[in-house]
Amino acid sequence: MTLSTRLRSWKLSLVAATAAAIAVTGLAAEQAAAQDQEAIFLPLTVYRTGAYAPNGIPFANGSRDLLQMLMNRDGGINGVPLEWTECDTQYDTALGVECYQRLKGEGAKGAAVFAPLSTGITYAIMDLAPEDKIPVHSMGYGRAAASHGKVFEWTFTFPTTYWAQATAFVKYIAEQEGGEDALQGKKIGLIYHNSAYGREPIATLEALSKDLGFEFVSYAVDHPGQEQSAAWLSIRRDRPDWLLMWGWGVMNQVAISEAGRTGFDMERFIGVWWSGSEPDVRPAGAAATGYKAGNFHGIGTDYGVLQDILEHVYDGDEAAARANNWGEVLYNRGLVNYLYITEAIRTAMGEYGDVTLGGEEVRWGMENLNITAERIAEIGAEGLFEPIQITCEDHEGDGPVIIQQWNGESWERITDWIEPMHDMLTPMYEEAAMAFAEENNVEVRDCE
Amino acid sequence: VIYREAGQFKTSYAADHAIFPILQDRVFIGAVLLVAYLVLIPFVASPYFLVTIMIPSLIFCIAALGLNVLTGYAGQLSLGTGGFMAVGAYATFKMTTMFPDLNIIIVFLLSGLFAAGGRRALRHSVLAHQGLLSRGRHACRAVLPDLAVQPRRLVLQLRPVGHHLDPPARPLRHRHRRQRRHADGALHRGAVAGRAVRARGQEPGAQPHGRMWMAVRDMDIAAEIMGIRLMWAKLSAFAFSSYLCGVAGALYFGLYLRTVETIAFDIVLSFLVLFMIIVGGLGSVLGSILGAFFIISIPILLTRVPDAFGIPIGVELARHLETIIFGSLIIFFLIVEPNGLARLWQIVKEKLRRWPFPY
Numbered sequence: 001m002t003l004s005t006r007l008r009s010w011k012l013s014l015v016a017a018t019a020a021a022i023a024v025t026g027l028a029a030e031q032a033a034a035q036d037q038e039a040i041f042l043p044l045t046v047y048r049t050g051a052y053a054p055n056g057i058p059f060a061n062g063s064r065d066l067l068q069m070l071m072n073r074d075g076g077i078n079g080v081p082l083e084w085t086e087c088d089t090q091y092d093t094a095l096g097v098e099c100y101q102r103l104k105g106e107g108a109k110g111a112a113v114f115a116p117l118s119t120g121i122t123y124a125i126m127d128l129a130p131e132d133k134i135p136v137h138s139m140g141y142g143r144a145a146a147s148h149g150k151v152f153e154w155t156f157t158f159p160t161t162y163w164a165q166a167t168a169f170v171k172y173i174a175e176q177e178g179g180e181d182a183l184q185g186k187k188i189g190l191i192y193h194n195s196a197y198g199r200e201p202i203a204t205l206e207a208l209s210k211d212l213g214f215e216f217v218s219y220a221v222d223h224p225g226q227e228q229s230a231a232w233l234s235i236r237r238d239r240p241d242w243l244l245m246w247g248w249g250v251m252n253q254v255a256i257s258e259a260g261r262t263g264f265d266m267e268r269f270i271g272v273w274w275s276g277s278e279p280d281v282r283p284a285g286a287a288a289t290g291y292k293a294g295n296f297h298g299i300g301t302d303y304g305v306l307q308d309i310l311e312h313v314y315d316g317d318e319a320a321a322r323a324n325n326w327g328e329v330l331y332n333r334g335l336v337n338y339l340y341i342t343e344a345i346r347t348a349m350g351e352y353g354d355v356t357l358g359g360e361e362v363r364w365g366m367e368n369l370n371i372t373a374e375r376i377a378e379i380g381a382e383g384l385f386e387p388i389q390i391t392c393e394d395h396e397g398d399g400p401v402i403i404q405q406w407n408g409e410s411w412e413r414i415t416d417w418i419e420p421m422h423d424m425l426t427p428m429y430e431e432a433a434m435a436f437a438e439e440n441n442v443e444v445r446d447c448e
Numbered sequence: 449v450i451y452r453e454a455g456q457f458k459t460s461y462a463a464d465h466a467i468f469p470i471l472q473d474r475v476f477i478g479a480v481l482l483v484a485y486l487v488l489i490p491f492v493a494s495p496y497f498l499v500t501i502m503i504p505s506l507i508f509c510i511a512a513l514g515l516n517v518l519t520g521y522a523g524q525l526s527l528g529t530g531g532f533m534a535v536g537a538y539a540t541f542k543m544t545t546m547f548p549d550l551n552i553i554i555v556f557l558l559s560g561l562f563a564a565g566g567r568r569a570l571r572h573s574v575l576a577h578q579g580l581l582s583r584g585r586h587a588c589r590a591v592l593p594d595l596a597v598q599p600r601r602l603v604l605q606l607r608p609v610g611h612h613l614d615p616p617a618r619p620l621r622h623r624h625r626r627q628r629r630h631a632d633g634a635l636h637r638g639a640v641a642g643r644a645v646r647a648r649g650q651e652p653g654a655q656p657h658g659r660m661w662m663a664v665r666d667m668d669i670a671a672e673i674m675g676i677r678l679m680w681a682k683l684s685a686f687a688f689s690s691y692l693c694g695v696a697g698a699l700y701f702g703l704y705l706r707t708v709e710t711i712a713f714d715i716v717l718s719f720l721v722l723f724m725i726i727v728g729g730l731g732s733v734l735g736s737i738l739g740a741f742f743i744i745s746i747p748i749l750l751t752r753v754p755d756a757f758g759i760p761i762g763v764e765l766a767r768h769l770e771t772i773i774f775g776s777l778i779i780f781f782l783i784v785e786p787n788g789l790a791r792l793w794q795i796v797k798e799k800l801r802r803w804p805f806p807y
Contacts, residue, residue, distance in 0.1 A: 049763075087763065094712060097500070124705055194710060223710075
């Protein structure tokens, strides 16, 4: 190829690329013009890349598909369109802060609510969000003490927290052992992701071990969690009767495989709700059979809302939907997250009218959220989650927990809804929240 | 023709070793700073720009400078930067909760001391003695990765099990209610602390200590024959470097992250700072600054490119493209100029001097 022909072909490809870019921008402009009413903006912090992507992708797809279904089926919420932008955080706090700063001001009235999907990012933005008037919804993660609404006006943890889940697990274990007295002298271990997230249940489990007389041992695993042989060596030495896991991303897969290799009784290995999805157990193969995990929503595809997604987003093409994780545990969780949020938006619309809402209005909607059994049936989510009511004081809603088990092919629900030990938790939330308020000079609201 | 240094006589070592020794450079940088401070930041820059690009970049300038003192000037390789930053961050957290009335800038400056001289840090210095005592760079390198692991373990030891290291919201939130003001205030605080620190780090080669470090770097046996105490030279470089890294960690926590997460201060961060000085230029103050801005701001800008042009690609593709392009850029720069961005700047200067009559 001579120099001139090479130059010419180079120029040609440049022209083609420019033309393609212009065509694409034109297309985007056309789409934007189609919606004349200003949309409610929802930032989606996702992780489709990095060490946590196996878990991040189904969650992101579930969130996206629910919003897309609402747009395709109803044109939004009560006629007000929804708009969303994804931002990839890789579960990295620094990148999450960047996403927050980038997306908080987008849309007509700014971000309506922020669901960071990372305990680290939740901690980082909890202080910023009230200044920006954006509520933070850390659904089943983040700071458990934020359930106390008198102190944490802008943060919501519903339907449940890590502390609540830890008590539910102990309740379940006690039931299996034959009552709380049978826990005396038993050994319960915790293998955890060494981060703010993984350490969250430790205080609760320590308190419970004192109350109920079991021995509590913990094993830290450093981010990202591929290297766990030291922890499993200790587990083999200590021989805990039950083992709990607070893991995420690749750590789950490695831990479950290691448990299989070590010959740990899978029936006695219970993961947090972030350690109980299909990508976590599949790599371990048959060894994972019997492994249990917590959850706070239903599993499977047998719900009206999932069928609506199949129909309105995938045109009934089940294979395409399955390729997008439709019906997987974390897919359902992303969907449930945005079901809560869209219901909160609906609640806010009851107060402020069917208009474009910003963070302040949606915060009101979240605080006055009351999803009844009838409403759950209406939105096609019967069995997907339980009725919930949020108040000024209670930002958690006392949601119950279920235990599910991997049968080698799919997750199966094996318990009824387990009520966490609310009597113990509510004072713990309050105490931790008050300590925070004192330390940081936060004004405690009056909820009368 | 315009860019000449003829007639500019240096009458002191300090003037000769200044970061910008030529008048035209100083005028140019002065003009850039004036425009930045008087026009760009008040009128053009958004809070987003200040918070996500300027603040972390300036903070990492300090960290990169810290590592450059150790690696570039004193010739010791260290992967402990993340650990030292974590110590600084944790010290800030402790000080703000224990002495809430202490001025936050003083807290930031003090926190570096913990990184430089804390009991455990000292223990690690002792641990590094083997490396310090051994002659030549290679022996040192063999031990230093071990040192790198230590601060990390130290962070893990410091954390109280089961409790979080809460961000000290008070000093940060109190004074700056609005985000815009907050961003400006935070930037200002960052800039003040940065300037104070940089004044100390200014061209280390110009000061007796700096010359001592460089002598050790270039040939330790010769330096020892000249009467330089090797141990003292290496230890002081370590301490000064850790101080700067500690302050950087304190600022990173106080002004950006607001949470002391062990994950945020792991070995990846140490490598990031190492890349900054390699790309920027070893043994150069300017290189530290250029490297920090390059490593922090380019990925953020790259992720936003498809978005800015309205090209609808998924976030995962955008993130992967960013990694590919950013990696290629680093390789490109290192092939074109192995001595880093600071050397490129020097080449530009050489060219300018000869312009318009190159020979």
